[in-house]
Amino acid sequence: MERKMKKFLFYFVLILSFLSVSSENYFKSLGQIKIKSNSDSIFVVKNLDYYSKYTLKPSKKGEFLIKTDKGDSIIVIEDSSENLLDIYFFKNLKVDNIVEYKTEIFQNYNLDDSLLVYLKKSFNLKKDYDSYSKLLDFQLERDYQKADSLLKFYYLSDTTNLNIIYKNSIVLKDMNKNEEAFNILKKATNYLDNSDISFNIALELIFDYEKLDTTFLNYLLGFTYKNFYKNEDFIYVLYQSMDLYDKKIIDDKILKEMEKLFDYEISDDVRFSVCAFFIDKEYSVEKSVQNLVNLYESDIYGSYGDWLNYYLAKGYLLLKDYKECEKYLNVAENEFNLKGKEIFQIGFDYGLATDDREKIQTYGIKLLSENMFDDKISQIVEKKIGLKRKDIEKKVYDYLKSQMDTFKLPDFEIENMNGEKTDISKIIKGKVSILNFFSSNCPYCKKEIPILNKIKESYKNNKNFEFLAISSDNQKEPLKKFINETNFSYSVFYKGSSLMDSLKIEGVPTIFIVDRDNKVRFVKVGYYDELYGYLKTRMEFLKSLK
Structure with missing residues (x-):
């Protein structure tokens, strides 16, 4: 009896509360x-x-x-x-405006009981993601223990409401219930429409592709390509589909879907990305080049002018229009100072295609400055130009000397995994050194560890070289796990985030190649497949300097 009375009083008070905030x-x-x-x-x-x-x-x-x-x-x-x-x-x-105002007011004045009533009222009126998200977050902040029952209650109240499903999936992932989140998102595909929430659900599943069969994955990709090419986040679907194609998880059908985008009102970023991908794959090159030409006067030139000219040069090279190729090659190099293997390869291939000995030598030397141990390029330069290996090496070193940085590495204190601190100058003084700046949660840092280990192994008997790794991690445990998983062989130091800031390192992985006088001579930012040849070439060059 007492229990029933308490229950009655609870609902009576709730009704009075509702009436008090409902009268306008x-x-x-x-x-x-x-x-x-x-x-x-x-x-x-x-x-x-x-x-x-x-x-x-x-x-x-x-x-x-x-x-x-x-x-x-x-x-x-x-x-x-x-x-x-x-x-x-x-x-x-209007009623919905009144509800919105009252929700904001009750939140401002911390009137939680009234706020809850109007958060529910707002969601009942709108049934949208924003109102549901506010309601659920409000309840979870006050009683997280009820998360499971709340998610189930709202989901069962409307199993076809995509806003509820998507928000619930986010909460489930925060609770490390990834399988549950995946399952409700997959069920939701039966109700997908043209809403942004439908796009978000499809995007989540596409990035969780390992749990999907190929047929269903292709359906989701086709669905997003057809309905959401104007969505500002569509480019992430595009990048993911490119990656899936490279991994051979999806076939050439996706190229047809991408090609259709040329006829749609897509963003310049999307158009440029498709063109670049196609030219790299040597697919629909002529159409891609024409689209790039149309982008030449667009706003994208300010952001991607260097790579726009690069892909135009590459595209025209594939089309054997050598005059146009040379034109855009010169702009990429002279106006944007674009350097690196990609642009050097175009110049070298252009020289071979036109039998231009000067271009073959110039770009051959530049290519070898990226990897002096590329026998294929060396043999071509030897044969076409008549240079001997020693002459090629000298020209490569002369080019590297012209490209060296002159940044004096400041002395700074670093701390190893045992808590011991030392000045970096004491470790690297008089040696050619590799300083690898990384983070344990960086996938590309992890990916390059085998290359870094290999380069150290190649100099294991030479005491004139030093190999250090400085992590931005402040905690030892994740760093220890990273070192054990990768068998990282470098001397590792941590708590390096403030140091990276002072050195103006904006991203990891970043590698400094330092000479015997503690001057940073070369900097490599980001992952590079041919890092081994790049590092070895520069280390041998710095070793040769007196």
Whole structure:
């Protein structure tokens, strides 16, 4: 009996609370609101502009008179202690606007009971992602132990509501219930439409491709390509499909889907990315080149001008239009100072295609400066130009000398995994050194470890070289796990984030190649497949300097 009475009182109080916040007060434009109160003053806030809040004194009759102006939608009244006293709404205001205003007001004044009522009311009216997300987050913040039951309750209330499903999947992932999250997202594909939430659900599943069969994966890709090519995040679907194609998880059908994009109103970023991918794959090159030419005068030139010219040069080379190839090659190098194996390879191939001995030598030497141990390139230069290996090596070293940085590495204290601190100058003084800056949660840092281990192994009997790795990690445990998993053979130091900031290192992995005088001569940012040849070439070059 006592239990039933408590339950009755609970619902009675809840109903009273709901009624107290459901009754609305209205005002007319260019009118007056009269309020009777025993307070000696009140605060008035119009249209939730708290910066313009003003104090009002009562009239001689003890009434507070508030003048309403044209454009007023909501007027909030506070007592002299700035507690919420009342709310007035413009009489023509829509119900959903009133609910939205009340939700914000109750949140501002920390009136949780009333806020919960209106968060529910807002969701019942809108059924959208934003209102559901606010409601669920509010409840979880106050009682996270009920997360499972809350997720189940709302899901069962409407198993086809994509907003509920997507938000629930996010919460489940936060709870490390990835399998549950995946399952409800997959079920949701039966109800996908043209909404942004449908795109988000498809995107999540596409990135979780390992759990999908190829047929279903192709369906999701086709669905997003057809319906969401204008979505600002569509480019992530594009990048993922390119990666899946490279991994041979999906076949050439995706190239047809990409090619259709040329006829749609897609963003310049998407158009450029498709063109670059096609030219690299030597697919639909002519159409890609034409699309790139059309982008030449667009805003994208400021961001991708170097690579736009690179792909135009590469595209025209594939089309055997050597005049246009040379034109864009020169712009990429001279206007944008583009360097690296990719652009050097185009120049070298152009030289071979046109039998231009000067270009073959110039770009052959530049290519070998990326990897002096590339026998194929060396043999071609030897044969075409008539240079001997020693002459080629000298020219490579002369080129590297012209490209060296002159950045003096400042001395700084580093801490090893045993907590021992030392100055870096004491370790690398008089040696050619590799300084690898990395992080344990960086996938590309992990990917390059076998290459870094290999380069160290090749110099294991030479004490004139040093190999150090400095991590941005502040915690030892994740770093120890990383070292054990990768068998990283370098001397590892940690707590290097502030050091990286002072050295203006903006991303990892980054490698400094330092000479015997502690000068940083070369910097390599990002993962590079041919890192071994790149590092060995430069280390041998620095070793040769007196």
